[in-house]
């Protein structure tokens with residue numbers, strides 16, 4: 152297994168300002184995330200799990216400190232540079248899927264490819280492959296309203312992986328699904344990690360879900376603690 | 382799939398709303414296209430006026446006659462290149478509803494003054510030679526299927542013929558075309574001499590004189606010379622440039638221009654508010670979708686262009702068919718009222734200004750929603766009512 156660091160966090164501090172109140176979430180965080188890892192993050196509500204994913208994915212910035220993606224520092228990038236960074240390196244998966252309701256499953260998966268200048272054939276190949284990985288090829292012309300929660304989440308996963316990002320950031324991807332469907336989705340994520348060596352960081356409240364990961368971290372009071380699951 | 386497909390899908394995801402907006406824009410641009418064409422047709426008389434043409438009418442008002450003798454007296458005034466005169470015949474063909482703008486004139490001087498009437502030389506010769514000949518505009522000839530050599534009876538709703546009745550017999554000797562597209566080719570020109578001898582009253586009186594000056598700079602001086610010549614006579618005159626004369630004529634109809642401007646402004650202001658407000662709300666409803674697109678990597682410029690394209694597409698979808706329909710309406714109206722309002726066409730500049738208005742409207746209605754979409758904060762938008 153490779154031990155290359157995909158993400159390095161140095162002296163990270165994050166404070167949310169809400170009106171006159173300052174909410175300290177991270178004080179002085181240092182950590183590495185290795186390529187090919189599958190990390191589950193657990194922790195109480197409001198502990199800063201989503202905030203961490205947002206900073207790693209380049210939609211939020213630390214108050215101070217540094218975040219490196221491979222060798223490149225990303226916390227000081229401009230808005231446009233971050234947008235480009237996300238398009239190239241990050242796939243997001245949300246609890247509520249966030250698909251475009253007016254687009255078919257196929258077109259939803261195609262969205263990130265609109266930002267590339269791949270040939271039409273290459274695009275088709277990539278979309279088909281992504282839909283195959285999530286086992287949804289037979290639903291490609293369905294609209295989100297015609298799909299179940301699990302199927303919508305698979306479309307969302309296909310959309311997140313279609314442009315072949317380095318890291319997948321999942322915020323409670325099974326939070327809205329029943330046990331069985333959740334296990335299917337987690338199976339897909341595990342497969343992506345093990346077969347395609349995708350680095351995955353998944354926030355979850357569900358200890359069962361955490362079992363699918365290689366490493367479970369508990370976030371509390373701004374610190375990550377490794378916890379062995381029994 | 383292309384970005385344009387995405388824009389289209391966004392509009393089509395609320396079919397009824399988009400349809401109503403398009404309809405609203407459609408109506409506004411029909412109103413614009415038709416009214417603007419009307420307005421320009423009314424002004425084309427003024428714009429087409431010769432710059433060095435003067436019109437002399439009876440001082441009381443232009444429906445009062447002038448003695449025929451004035452024609453020769455004015456001709457001797459210095460600075461005048463040509464002079465001609467006309468008398469209103471009040472013509473119609475077969476039935477009064479087939480109204481004809483008919484003038485009894487001295488033909489050769491008339492054609493010298495109105496150079497915008499283009500007549501073939503051989504037809505011109507034939508017309509000048511035949512006192513019972515008639516020169517008709519292309520539009521009228523087409524409308525009544527008249528061709529050279531046809532005998533056409535023309536009736537007057539003012540004068541009666543010595544032979545009895547109100548109808549005179551004429552032979553079509555010449556057909557004129559307009560120098561420009563807007564030139565009035567609905568006129569019927571007859572020989573004053575024939576008409577004067579055969580009518581039962583009002584003999585040796587003419588309607589008005591049309592004077593061609595040697596230089597437009599002389600217009601004012603010559604107008605004064607003409608009017609002072611007939612000062613203190615039984616038929617005093619008032620001379621003005623042809624464009625002033627036409628303008629005064631239009632102002633008698635009422636200040637239609639102002640009405641048209643008001644209607645058009647109200648129409649545009651209304652769609653600006655309706656479309657602008659709806660776009661604003663529509664984009665507001667989509668904050669979460671826009672936040673997802675941004676998360677995926679759609680940059681601000683792309684998001685901005687997408688929203689602007691939506692409003693442009695809406696405007697064009699309503700505006701372009703509207704201009705085509707307005708064109709059809711104007712052409713249909715031209716057949717009905719062309720005789721009263723020559724030059725009723727849709728001018729190219731109305732098409733161009735319509736397109737400019739479409740661009741302006743789409744920018745005005747799209748800019749605020751587009752700006753908001755760009756300013757949208759991903760984190761708060763994604764957080765909203767999960």
Ligand SMILES: Nc1ncnc2c1ncn2[C@@H]1O[C@H](COP(=O)(O)OP(=O)(O)OP(=O)(O)O)[C@@H](O)[C@H]1O
Nearest residue numbers: 167168169174195196197198199200201202203760
């Ligand atoms: N944009 C913001 N402005 C101000 N405060 C914020 C903002 N985003 C998050 N917070 C606050 O920061 C804290 C951490 O929020 P975060 O969403 O990261 O928690 P979380 O661990 O994901 O919680 P949950 O498990 O409920 O999703 C919370 O107290 C939240 O109220």
Ligand SMILES: [Mg+2]
Nearest residue numbers: 200201202322
């Ligand atoms: Mg959260």
